[in-house]
Amino acid sequence: MMLQCREAARQVSKGLDAPLPLKERLSLAFHLWLCPRCTEYQRQLLALRAMLGEELEKLLHPSGDSDDSLTAKEKEYLLQPLTRSGG
Numbered sequence: 001m002m003l004q005c006r007e008a009a010r011q012v013s014k015g016l017d018a019p020l021p022l023k024e025r026l027s028l029a030f031h032l033w034l035c036p037r038c039t040e041y042q043r044q045l046l047a048l049r050a051m052l053g054e055e056l057e058k059l060l061h062p063s064g065d066s067d068d069s070l071t072a073k074e075k076e077y078l079l080q081p082l083t084r085s086g087g
């Protein structure tokens with residue numbers, strides 16, 4: 001029995017979140033083998049997901065500068081104008 005494209009698309013996106021049951025995986029693989037449109041859909045979903053995953057990583061683990069990244073000497077230099085009251 002041939003899988004409908006709509007059902008195949010649903011399984012593609014479902015399969016990204018959790019492994020599909022073997023039966024669904026096989027019917028999906030068979031459909032993708034025959035259907036370039038759904039293969040392309042799967043490819044785009046994977047690319048999008050990879051991209052979003054990278055963005056999420058950046059948000060969760062920012063490599064930007066925090067206060068701790070400054071050395072003691074740099075902090076001293078930055079605070080100089082504030083602590084020096086003479087003039």
Ligand SMILES: [Zn+2]
Pocket residue numbers: 004005006008031035037038
């Ligand atoms: Zn299809």
